[in-house]
Amino acid sequence: MNPTNEQLVSLFERMTLIRLMEERLRADAGAGRLPGAVHLYIGQEAVAAGVCANLDETDWITSTHRGHGHFLAKGGDPKAMMAEIWGKRTGICKGMGGSMHVADLSKGILGANGIVGGGFAIATGAALSAKLSGNRRVAVAFFGDGAANQGVFMECLNVSTLWQLPLVFVCEYNHFCEFTPTVTVTAGEIADRARAFKIPCEVVDGNDVVAVWKAAAQAIEWARSGKGPAFIEAQTYRIQGHLESEDLFLAGGKYREKQEIEEWRKADPISRLAKLLVSMGVRTAVQLDDISTKIAGIVEDAVRFAEASEPADPELTFEVMFAGQKP
Amino acid sequence: MNPTNEQLVSLFERMTLIRLMEERLRADAGAGRLPGAVHLYIGQEAVAAGVCANLDETDWITSTHRGHGHFLAKGGDPKAMMAEIWGKRTGICKGMGGSMHVADLSKGILGANGIVGGGFAIATGAALSAKLSGNRRVAVAFFGDGAANQGVFMECLNVSTLWQLPLVFVCEYNHFCEFTPTVTVTAGEIADRARAFKIPCEVVDGNDVVAVWKAAAQAIEWARSGKGPAFIEAQTYRIQGHLESEDLFLAGGKYREKQEIEEWRKADPISRLAKLLVSMGVRTAVQLDDISTKIAGIVEDAVRFAEASEPADPELTFEVMFAGQKP
Amino acid sequence: MPRKRYIQAINEALFEEMERDPKVIVFGEDVELAIFGDTRGLLERFGHDRIRNTPICEATLAGMAVGAAVTGYHVVLHMMFSNFIYTGFDAIANQMAKLRLMTGGQIELPLTVIAGYGGGRSTAAQHSDTPHPLLMNLGGVNVLVPATPADAKGLLKQAIRTKNPSFFLEASGRGGDSGEVPDGDYTVPFGRAAIARAGADITMVAIGSMLKPALSAAEKLNLAGIDAEVVDPRTLVPLDEQTIVGSIEKTGRAILVDEARDRCSAASHIAAIIADKAFSSLKAPIKRVTVPNVSMPYAPNAESRVLPSEDRIVQIATDLVRSKQLA
Amino acid sequence: MPRKRYIQAINEALFEEMERDPKVIVFGEDVELAIFGDTRGLLERFGHDRIRNTPICEATLAGMAVGAAVTGYHVVLHMMFSNFIYTGFDAIANQMAKLRLMTGGQIELPLTVIAGYGGGRSTAAQHSDTPHPLLMNLGGVNVLVPATPADAKGLLKQAIRTKNPSFFLEASGRGGDSGEVPDGDYTVPFGRAAIARAGADITMVAIGSMLKPALSAAEKLNLAGIDAEVVDPRTLVPLDEQTIVGSIEKTGRAILVDEARDRCSAASHIAAIIADKAFSSLKAPIKRVTVPNVSMPYAPNAESRVLPSEDRIVQIATDLVRSKQLA
Ligand SMILES: Cc1ncc(C[n+]2csc(CCOP(=O)(O)OP(=O)(O)O)c2C)c(N)n1
Ligand SMILES: Cc1ncc(C[n+]2csc(CCOP(=O)(O)OP(=O)(O)O)c2C)c(N)n1
């Protein structure tokens, strides 16, 4: 099955939203306007968008420290996300979580996660919940190539296969774990670790949103129909540093060649999709530019909203620790 | 390569030693003479014996809560083990560790371990140590089928494959995790999890000591020669309960059929080896009986030694916590 | 009131809560046959959807509990021995304890973790820890330490009705202890200490397993003319500081009895609270009777040497009352 | 003495110890390019056999450190942020802290774990914990909390020469702080507190990152006519109780300043020691300035609200000294 033309356009919109939000975050982080660390998803947008386009609002996802893309792809509100990263009380987590913890339970976004591998088991629990209640929901665990070396990966493969839980593992092979090339810390193929459980496994070009969309549609359908978990590895590339201002951390150290980044820029998933849309005659280049301009406005609004919002309420810290209980 | 006749005889001796030691522990546990929990290895002797016969004294092993067999197979002293289990100061760990923690560093026995999966990473560390110092030692991690569901298993497969560490994984598939049949908590084949790393993997009849010996000889040679880790799954059966007096814990509950135990008794690894030795004309039945009688004497001595020894020194607790430092 | 065993009271609480609320589910290793007896019979009554054995993978179990709780179940996770909490500690400390704050209060985490703690049966270092201090320090989880069957039942029922994560710690060696248990449905509220014995001369705050030796010490002291008050905090998070401080205001002397290791124990923390909030009432130094800063040794005599004993309590209390009053 | 930055002092200690002893090896995630800067340059000097990046798998890393240490290396394991200690907690709490006792003292465990702790930079809940209380409670590991560059260097060198496991906790936000560092080879012994400022009216015990605000509070108090003594324990295990008690005997008043969460903090424990051993010298309640029992919020203003501040210290000290003397 292929995405329809209108689905392709909405993928383009979603990917562009992620990109423009993050370009803006990049600028603001560089200018020192944002508290905390910011890990950008630039270059990987096709994965979040392609997968989440196949999910219902009631489905669940768990995300990573690099979670803006997943949040927006799953329908999270740009304003609320932006305000969160700015540490404002209008933020989706009221300024308590920040970039690494954007979550929106009403959209099934169980949260970005600062712990590498932290999402696997949470997603497995959500899938168990879906299975037990028979509500036909699916849980998706997004994780990095680095996270695939955490043992919980195997544990959750085991549990979810054993109990046939509606869980889709989505590994984003972006070639790096911080400043460490993944290949230097990974033995064998990550997908083989999933294949060992005899579940459906697909390795796709993660910069080709159509390929991601198709693999996700199948995997999610498999899970939703009660057949158990499935696995997708999306091969992509982290264009930005591990975190913004990484040069400060690196102090002259180097872990990749500029050249390599430039090569991957040529495979930019948004340009590729744009080219496809134009070549298929679905939209003209001008129409796509209009879309981008409209989305730039959404981003602008989000920033304005964030800037204008009140800082977080420090006393809230004490109120939200527990439900109806003092800390 | 096959074990020589004399090697077969010494395997018989070692397996008989393990069996008789444990039969005695079983009796003493039943009579309430031993402190703590006792997990017996009866029926699995071929695995420890077959593997350890291929190791040098300077090689390392890590073991499990079911560790008497590994300890004795690797050359641990029966007296010192027995005294340990009796909680005496002459015990190999001076009565500080007990049944679940028998260790003899001078024999490369890094210890039994009360944590399921606790040995994987310790063995990996020992293998790293061997690799770095180029001393051609090998580390063997013994673990249960239950432990194969702990994520550290995958993590250590990854690290050891990546760094080509001299490490041999030995999974004892004895069909149970406490009172839970392994098959009810395990998806797919355990060996496939290792195969995902493209290392040598063998699944053998764990009640056939010759098969174990051959697989171990190959795996250990592979590791020793610098080619990296290898994996063996030995299929066997836990004849005794998870721990002695398990009926008290079960309170009438049941997780296996008596019949199944009886079937497996027919595949007893020691009787099988005895039959082989006799049929090959290596030893007569009478000669084997003599060996057993001699070993029964060793066990008797060990018990007498343990019984006659002073209880542990409680003050030692404070001395051994740290090297040269008060707790 | 009928007398019931501690473990039976826990079992009843599980039955009743599972009857009451179909969203209550129980999972863990070997919960079906119930190694401690506390989950016995649940499978027959509620079936595999609501109680099930899991693979051995504590890291995943703890995270899965979070995922299932966030998405609508009340999870009771049985972790067997407290030491296995460490194996699942990432999900406990980094997710369970923090997720509500990080999401700005979007979620509820109705989950209860059961684990047995403490020594006294020669289970050695890896099966004897008393880890409440670590859990108390996390901030985000309730910590319940019922000392009597009645409190065990009432606190567990309360935990299962609470929207926050709670650790229900049962004294491993005390399952057979019996006591009066009210008929019918009742709960014990969190954060209300019990005065287990009223007295005028000295206050003993005795935690969980230590209530029994503290009460018998109090009887002995009574014969010597010392009238001890024994306070049982029942829950450590939340902690009923008021009752504790009130008792010291009456007696002027405090002994804290805790089976945890001394450093940063609950005893330390309660001492700190008293030294802050009841300072002006104090007539004597605040004493702690705890496990020294060592791991639990195996041999019974060595274990007794480090566990708090009735004699030690009597000795210290006597010294404290007899010594010159200072204020 | 030359002035050096905290992180540079740590880096020098690593260089010098690796030069001194070829058995010293360093591993961890991203240690080659040194995200904190503390391991910078080691790769170029010592090569991949002695310093190497690992996969992301803390459970294995901690266990591997134990295995390599037992078999002859002095391992320096870099765990990056303290929160990741939880991910490796099983091997830390169940193996590292207990193995020596369990083997009856057969082994040495020369290993050092480095991790950054604490808040102040909006890294949010999963990157801001101060976990020394948990480590202190384990009993089997040293806990080092150097506050100055000189102590950082001297304590780390001492740790690397010690045969016991030590946690070297560096304040994450303090890498750039500078101070005088002695030339040449020196070590700082464990268990000796430093009097960072002598005073007569009140004792502040300030742990690690809290030394700086405590010292500046002391200067402010000085202007108000209050002469504060500031004690820096430098190591929490072992703890120099004598110096702390000695100081209280002199001043009669105590404030404990600790970036850990309050419950079962080091502050609690030191308060308990004072309330026991310096009781008769006390003129006022013992006060704790700690992080409240919440997770660290993200927004800078919320974070400042919970972190101990100079102002809070000044306020409490002033109240304490001004309030009616009680003894
Ligand atoms: C348990 C844990 N260990 C280490 C870290 C530090 N860390 C943050 S991101 C990262 C690399 C993650 O790599 P990957 O999973 O590939 O995700 P990516 O950053 O490429 O999106 C590491 C090691 C962490 N946050 N959590
Ligand atoms: C981390 C941890 N979880 C749970 C346990 C409790 N436990 C002890 S033995 C056991 C079953 C182990 O099964 P397996 O690995 O197959 O070893 P076997 O007993 O069959 O030799 C369990 C769950 C433990 N000791 N450690």
Ligand SMILES: [Mg+2]
């Ligand atoms: Mg990556």
Ligand SMILES: [Mg+2]
């Ligand atoms: Mg087994």
